[in-house]
Amino acid sequence: MAAISRDDVAHLAKLARIEMLPEELDHLATELGQILGAVARVQEVATSNIAPTSHPLSMSNVFRDDVVKPSLTNEEALSGAPAKVDDRFKVPQILGEE
């Protein structure tokens, strides 16, 4: 049974930049543990003669020719951006002061 600790959840929340309340951490630690447990049941059917797969279809070497096609215009590319400056995407401060 996969266990997930409160610290694991806090760490993942930090990596995912999601702010969480202490009670949410407790709640999610329990809930994520149950989800992992449910998914872990797959291991019961996975046997050594079945290769793991990362894609639903067993295909390989799907390539495209190295040919340029038109891109979006600058306006189109930035049309969904919450903020823009000088034809660039504007994002909030990334790191604080050292």
Place this chain on the structure above:
Amino acid sequence: MTLDYQAATEKYEPTLGLEVHVELNTNSKMFCSCATEFGAEPNTQTCPVCLGLPGALPVVNGKAIESTILIGLALNCSIAPYSRFARKNYFYPDMPKNFQTSQYDEPICVDGYLDVEITTEEGTKVFRVEIERVHMEEDTGKSLHVGGSTGRIHGAEYSLLDYNRAGIPLVEIVTKIIPGTGKYAPQVARAYVTQLRDILRSLGVSDVKMEQGSLRCDANVSLAPIGSGKLGTRSETKNVNSLRSVERALTGEIERQANRLEAGERIIQETRHFLEESGLTRPGRSKEQAEDYRYFPEPDLVPVTPDAKWIEELRAKLPENPADRRKRLQAEWGVPDSEMGSLVNAELVDVVEETIKLGAEPTRARTWWLGEISRVANEREVAPTSLISTRSVAEIISLITSGELTDKLARQVVEGVINGEGSPKDVIEKRGLKVVSDGSALMAAIEAAISAQPDTAERVRGGNIPAAGALIGAVMKATGGAADAAKVRELLLKHLGQG
């Protein structure tokens, strides 16, 4: 007391590790069909795939896979029969997807090597640098940090992103740890990057311009007391943008680490940034642990499984190793190391070889490309090859060899061709550049020179042959360099009774 570099390497043994990122020169990006042109207007080479818009699906650029296999083969790697892409997850706005498509535990090429040659006061030394892996990934966007005092990411008020570069195919070449280089560590690192650059250029897979960032090197180094048999804690220096900087950055970092260890302090495992002006490094952001990237197989891409036939076809396409080729040409041309070095540094080996193949006399081919043509190219800050074709240079040199042009006239022909006045023949015709070897025309100039310098002429008559130089010079000047100097000398000496 602080240790200088020599003292540092007498006490501590450096161990290197080098990661080189090379942008491939494909026309389109790695997973979409956007153009890869350098210097385009911001955010004009993007699409739903490289902007990470919902529902967009990537498709691998076959040419990029081919280039990566070629690189692996040139570095004596095994090509994996099965490899996969993986998502490297991280929160940083240089990738709008919040992950970089990379490879994790299943790279395309593994276990190669490159023999690196350096010149030392103890003679030529060869170090085998073992290659751990060559894998495919995609480049990130370019950030511009605005506000704050330094223009750096720390303390910036906000950042601006241009995603033209996001998704350009990037190949990462990682060495195994390189032990036993001792005080030569920085030199070995520089030679490795240089040889690698030459190989990549010969393969034609990248522009390999360090100053434009199409070739970048991260240099890892750790120190341990000599003979301890241990490995110290390493630092990783980024932002190393020239071959010279590779050597400087490592020299500085070895000194810094040695002095910390001397002072009883610990080395922190961290990323450091090279500062071009001072040659020093400063700490960067502390590295997230590998597991924090939460790598997992990319579900939107299928595996790459090159068959033996494809690999052998690519192997058959490999050009001669640049280091071997250089040695072969140097022997064929019979030139000293210094001149060969100049040709290599000026990237003129190929054009000189081609010029010679087109019939030019070898010594002249080298001299013209390295001399006059490079001089004009430097003045105009362009590549010598953009000024004049190898065919024109070969033609001009043939005319010198056959005596139809003097060096001085040839320089005018080269100038004319460079200025767009047409082919060498056109320039010769339009400017009337013909060697004067007609005896009567030369005799007039010779007699004029003798009457202008009667004393000199008298000395030559008296047997002082070297004095004739001044008279020959005067004739050459009078004919604007168009006279055949050997012919002038012959006629002059005969005229003064010394022929």
